[in-house]
Amino acid sequence: MKLQLTLILLSLTCFANAQKAFQHNLDKLVSMNINQEKVGDVLERVSKAGDFYFSYNGALFKQDSLVSLKVKEAPVRDVLDKLFDGKVDYRETGEYVILRYAASRLTIEPENITTAENLYMISGYIIDTETGKKVKQASVYEKRLLQSTLTDDEGYFRLRFKGEHSTVILTASKEFYRDTSLVFLSDIKVKPEGYKDKNSEYVKGFFNSIENSGISRFFISSKQRFQSLNIPGFFANSPFQASLIPGLSSHGIMSSQVVNKASLNILGGYTAGVNGIELAGLFNISKGDVKKFQAAGLFNTIGGSVEGIQLAGLVNDVRTDMKGVQAAGLVNHVVKDAEGVQLAGLGNIVSKNIRGTQAAGLGNIVSGSMDGVQLAGLLNFASRKQRGIQISGLLNYAKEMTGVQFGVINISGTNTGYSIGLINYASHGYHKVSLSSNEIFNANAAFKMGNANLYNVLFVGKNYSDTARLETMGFGFGHDFIFSNKVSIAGEYSSQYVYIGNWDYANFLNRFQANLQIQIFKGLTIFGGPVYSVYTSEAPVGSAAKGYKQQVAPAKHHAYTGDIKGWWGWNAGITLF
Incomplete structure (x- = not known):
C-alpha cells in the first residue's frame, strides 16, 4: 500500500510538472487578423508573436491552404484549435511547439489468459478504437517486469511471464497513438529498481539521431527501432544486464529502455544508458546518457551525454x-x-x-x-x-x-x-613589406606577418657589386615596443644563409637588431638602428666564386674562433603598409 501511494504521488507530481512545462508557450496570448493567408505563413506569424518555434512534418497539412482568422488576446492553443479544427494534436518541449497527427486510442483485446505454477501467458490483439482495425508493429509491454513484444501483421501478440506475480499490467503503445493499459492480475512484486515516463516527443527527437545513424541501423534490429518509436518516453533502471548482441539480452528487446548500473556485452549491446560501468567486446550503443565508465573493442556511440571515462579501440561518438x-x-x-x-x-x-x-x-x-x-x-x-x-x-x-x-x-x-612558426598569418594583423640596406647587403626585401607581440620575417637580400657580390635569404622573429601611434622600437633576431657563389660551405649569419621606427603617415614608416652580427663559416679566404666577396666579415670584427666572427653594424630602410 505504501509503495502504491508513493507511485501515485510520484505520478501526480510528474503530471503537474509536465502540465506546467507544456502550458508555457501554448498559453501565450496573441492577436491576429488574417484574411485568406497560407497556413504556413500564419504559423510563422504566430511563432513570432509568441517568441517560440513550431516543429512539424511537412506532410501533416497542406501549407499553401488559405485560411481566415480573427482573434484578440487569445491563447496559442485556441488559435491552433481554430486553424486545424481538432485534427492536429500539439505538444510543447522547451522553446518548440510540436504539431502532430491527432492520435487515436489503442485498445487491448485479450484472446487467452493461461496460468500455471510460476507461469503466465497472455495473448490477444491490439485494435484501433476509431477504425476497429488491428494494429501491427505495436509494442505490448509490462513496465515493471521489463518484458515486451511487438504485434505481428495481424495485430496479434503473446507474452509469457515466469515467477510469482499476482499483477500484470500490460501497456500498448504505437507511434501516433495514445497509450492504453489493462490490468490482468494484482499485487505485483516490482522487479527493476524503478522506472519513469518522460514526454515522448522530447525523448523521440533526442534519440532519433542515434537510432537513425548508419552504423546503429546496421546493428539494431527493426523490432528494436519499432520499440523505440512506440515507447520513447518509458525508461527503467536496472542493476545489471548482459547481452550477446543487441536483442539477445537479459532484458530482450526492452534493453533499449533500460538504464543499467553494470552492463556486459559479449559482442555488442544496445541500452538506454549506463550509470556505472559498461564493457563490450566490440561495441556499445546507448540511446541516453553514460556516466562513470564505458569501454569497447571497436566503438561506443551515445545518443545522450558522457560523464566519466570512455574508451574505444576505434571510435567514440557522442551526440550531445x-x-x-x-x-x-x-x-x-x-x-x-x-x-x-x-x-x-x-x-x-x-x-x-x-x-x-x-x-x-x-x-x-x-x-x-x-x-x-x-x-x-x-x-x-x-x-x-x-x-x-x-x-x-x-x-x-x-x-x-x-x-x-x-x-x-x-x-x-x-x-x-x-x-611561432615559419609562416604566421593574421587576417587583421601585420602584413608589412620592408625595404632596407645594411653594412653587408645593400638591398634587402622582407615580409612581416603576425602582430606586435610577435611577428616573423621572411627576407631576401643581395649586395650589388662587380667584385663583391653576395646573396642571402633567411627567417626571423620580432617584437614591437610601442610608445605611441607614431614611435616604436622593433627588436628583431634573424638567421640567414649567405651565398658566396658556390654551395661548398655552410655560411650562416645571425643578426640581433633594434630599429627605431617613426611613422611618417599611415602606410609609410622609416626605421634604422644598430645591429650585432655573428657569422659562422668554414670557408677559407679565397674560396668564394669569382666576382663574389671573399671576406664577408668587415675588417674590424671580433674573432671568437677561426670559424666564428662578430661585429657591430647598422640597418636602415622603410616599411610599407
Whole structure:
C-alpha cells in the first residue's frame, strides 16, 4: 500500500510538472487578423508573436491552404484549435511547439489468459478504437517486469511471464497513438529498481539521431527501432544486464529502455544508458546518457551525454556533451560541448566548444571555441576563439587567437597572442613589406606577418657589386615596443644563409637588431638602428666564386674562433603598409 501511494504521488507530481512545462508557450496570448493567408505563413506569424518555434512534418497539412482568422488576446492553443479544427494534436518541449497527427486510442483485446505454477501467458490483439482495425508493429509491454513484444501483421501478440506475480499490467503503445493499459492480475512484486515516463516527443527527437545513424541501423534490429518509436518516453533502471548482441539480452528487446548500473556485452549491446560501468567486446550503443565508465573493442556511440571515462579501440561518438576522458584508436566525436581530455590516434572532433586538452596523431577540429591545449601531428583547427596553446607538426588555425601557436604555418583572424612558426598569418594583423640596406647587403626585401607581440620575417637580400657580390635569404622573429601611434622600437633576431657563389660551405649569419621606427603617415614608416652580427663559416679566404666577396666579415670584427666572427653594424630602410 505504501509503495502504491508513493507511485501515485510520484505520478501526480510528474503530471503537474509536465502540465506546467507544456502550458508555457501554448498559453501565450496573441492577436491576429488574417484574411485568406497560407497556413504556413500564419504559423510563422504566430511563432513570432509568441517568441517560440513550431516543429512539424511537412506532410501533416497542406501549407499553401488559405485560411481566415480573427482573434484578440487569445491563447496559442485556441488559435491552433481554430486553424486545424481538432485534427492536429500539439505538444510543447522547451522553446518548440510540436504539431502532430491527432492520435487515436489503442485498445487491448485479450484472446487467452493461461496460468500455471510460476507461469503466465497472455495473448490477444491490439485494435484501433476509431477504425476497429488491428494494429501491427505495436509494442505490448509490462513496465515493471521489463518484458515486451511487438504485434505481428495481424495485430496479434503473446507474452509469457515466469515467477510469482499476482499483477500484470500490460501497456500498448504505437507511434501516433495514445497509450492504453489493462490490468490482468494484482499485487505485483516490482522487479527493476524503478522506472519513469518522460514526454515522448522530447525523448523521440533526442534519440532519433542515434537510432537513425548508419552504423546503429546496421546493428539494431527493426523490432528494436519499432520499440523505440512506440515507447520513447518509458525508461527503467536496472542493476545489471548482459547481452550477446543487441536483442539477445537479459532484458530482450526492452534493453533499449533500460538504464543499467553494470552492463556486459559479449559482442555488442544496445541500452538506454549506463550509470556505472559498461564493457563490450566490440561495441556499445546507448540511446541516453553514460556516466562513470564505458569501454569497447571497436566503438561506443551515445545518443545522450558522457560523464566519466570512455574508451574505444576505434571510435567514440557522442551526440550531445562530453565531460571527462575520451580515448580512441581512431576518432573521438562530440556533437555539442566537451570538457576534459580527448586522446585519439587519428583525430578529435568537437562540433561546439571544448575546455581541456586534445591530442591526436593527425588533427583536432573544434567548430566553436577552444580553451586549453591542442596537440596534433598535422592540424589544429578552432573556428572561433582559441585560448591556450596549439601545437602541430604543420598547421594551426584559430579565428580569434589569444594564446600561443607553435607550427610550421599559423593562421588566425584576429591575433592578440603569440604565433611561432615559419609562416604566421593574421587576417587583421601585420602584413608589412620592408625595404632596407645594411653594412653587408645593400638591398634587402622582407615580409612581416603576425602582430606586435610577435611577428616573423621572411627576407631576401643581395649586395650589388662587380667584385663583391653576395646573396642571402633567411627567417626571423620580432617584437614591437610601442610608445605611441607614431614611435616604436622593433627588436628583431634573424638567421640567414649567405651565398658566396658556390654551395661548398655552410655560411650562416645571425643578426640581433633594434630599429627605431617613426611613422611618417599611415602606410609609410622609416626605421634604422644598430645591429650585432655573428657569422659562422668554414670557408677559407679565397674560396668564394669569382666576382663574389671573399671576406664577408668587415675588417674590424671580433674573432671568437677561426670559424666564428662578430661585429657591430647598422640597418636602415622603410616599411610599407
